[in-house]
Amino acid sequence: MQTKQFQAESKRLLEMMINSIYSQREIFLRELISNASDAIDKLYYKALTDDRLSFDKDSYYIKIAADKDNRTLTISDTGIGMTQEDLENNLGIIAKSGSLAFKKENEAEDGHEIIGQFGVGFYSAFMVADKVTVITKALDSDTAYKWESSGAEGYTIQPCQKEAAGTEIILNIKENAEEESYDEYLEEYRLKAIIKKYSDFIRYPIKMDVTERKLKEGSESDFEEYKEEQIINSMVPIWRKNKNELTPEDYENFYAEKHYGFDKPLKHIHISVDGAIRYNAILFIPEKMPFDYYTSEYEKGLELYSNGVLIMNKCSDLLPDHFSFVEGMVDSDDLSLNISREILQHDRQLKLIAKNISKKIKSELQSLLKNEREKYEEFYQSFGRQLKYGVYSDYGTHKETLQDLIMFYSSKEKKLVTLDEYVSRMPEDQKYIFYASGESIERIDKLPQTEIVADKGYEILYFTDDIDEFAIKMLMAYKEKEFKSVSSGDLGFEEENKSDPAEESENKELFEYMKNALSSKVKDVRASKRLKSHPVCIAADGQVSIEMEKILKAMPNNQNVEAEKVLEINTNHEVFQSLKNAFDNDKEKLRLYTNLLYNQALLIEGLTISDPVEFTNDICKVMV
């Protein structure tokens, strides 16, 4: 018989499983039961949507049988089974290759990380077994097949005998090693506990022959043992259970079993609605960002069930983009089983559910922000960008919903603050909500433009994400207070508007000369009203700010949009005296100084200078 090779990635995963020192080996049973339940689900779904098939719920179950003498543990199901081709495709290749490829760079060699972070499914059997045999017969098929593997060297497939459709997975449990005991996976009480812990809500009965004791017939003190088939799980789906009966661990186990995320959820939301629309939902706000979250690979959506039957894995219509990080499921009796994606989009019920869910997520986030600030900030580190993106997208349609959930770093508080917090402590004379944009908090801290606003004692919000300024432009104002960049032309300060006409006309020619020297690079050169200790800065007139220019330039379809730059000179700085002297005595020197100041201002802003060699030559000219 020919031994076939595993696909390279499967082999690696398998080796990790075999050598695993993962502490939670017990999850293999959860994985195998979950696969069995999925297989019955598939059959159930088929029967419900195909008139030729009938589904008698009672004859569908999962059975767990331990045989201590032969050291085997068998998990059988009466599900849809697998064809020879299915066996090749499902058990020889891993579907989640993307996650494995990602983990390659990060994982610990023993596979600890990968097991903890991703559902490893079928292969987890190799954590406890040194040989795995799968006997399966697909629905509508005449032949059954046996798949067998003792590990990474490969697997065999051959025809075999099996009466009914379904799958039987036989694990040859490893011998105990020095520090590892595997016997527990053959113990009734242990298996029962594992099933209860992870698979209690599985909708099909998980049966097991359990040893019970009874009084011997005719005796009053002698007991005898006997075996009795029992259903171990309660079979009530967790989402149909009363919230009061459930513990946080129940939700965490459900999250892990469903592979919603590789972290522990930050928060769960259990919804039961029984009114014009009826549905149950369990939603999770993850703690950590999925590795592909901000990529096009990420698929948002909730699992959609109709009366307990899974009809769609990722129903994207249930979640708006700004809450795309939410994981979970919705079950409604009011949806048709035969529903297609296209029909779903227009389904009134589904739209109502989606709207309802959105409201619920918002209010949960608000209460998290109010009552568990630290947790919210943790959440915000991962998904804040998505919320800000939500403010900006769809022409600002969702800005009202989201404006109280977004936060920015505050110059005064040195931490994230909400817009409401900012506005509520604004001094009476402060007209605007001030913000400054830059690459990082450290860089913004040093921006010359922030000086005068900070000196007035006003708080400044730091915008460090690409999306920040775009979102704020969409918001325009919060509680009637407009947003104002510290770099904008008019900061609305009284003294700013008081200028000395004599001084202005005196400097007019100098600035005109400097502007011409810089030709089209700047729109204007003027005396700064915001600089205190720094000699120079660049400000932007008009709609496009310097930060926005940087972002737009970095985009692949860059339209060459540029900010209208204004070079601002601090007339109280000593450098200004040098400029005046040069203007009176040495125009060539003024030209040199102008170029230097302009390039300095660009560098402070984090912009690139067009000719670095010329810039360094200019510095040398000043030195010699």
Ligand SMILES: Nc1ncnc2c1ncn2[C@@H]1O[C@H](COP(=O)(O)OP(=O)(O)OP(=O)(O)O)[C@@H](O)[C@H]1O
């Ligand atoms: N008991 C079973 N009956 C029928 N098919 C099965 C059974 N067990 C596994 N399979 C098939 O093998 C595939 C691979 O299983 P595996 O557990 O590795 O990943 P998965 O279940 O697809 O993913 P996940 O574990 O993340 O849900 C399944 O998708 C299914 O098609």
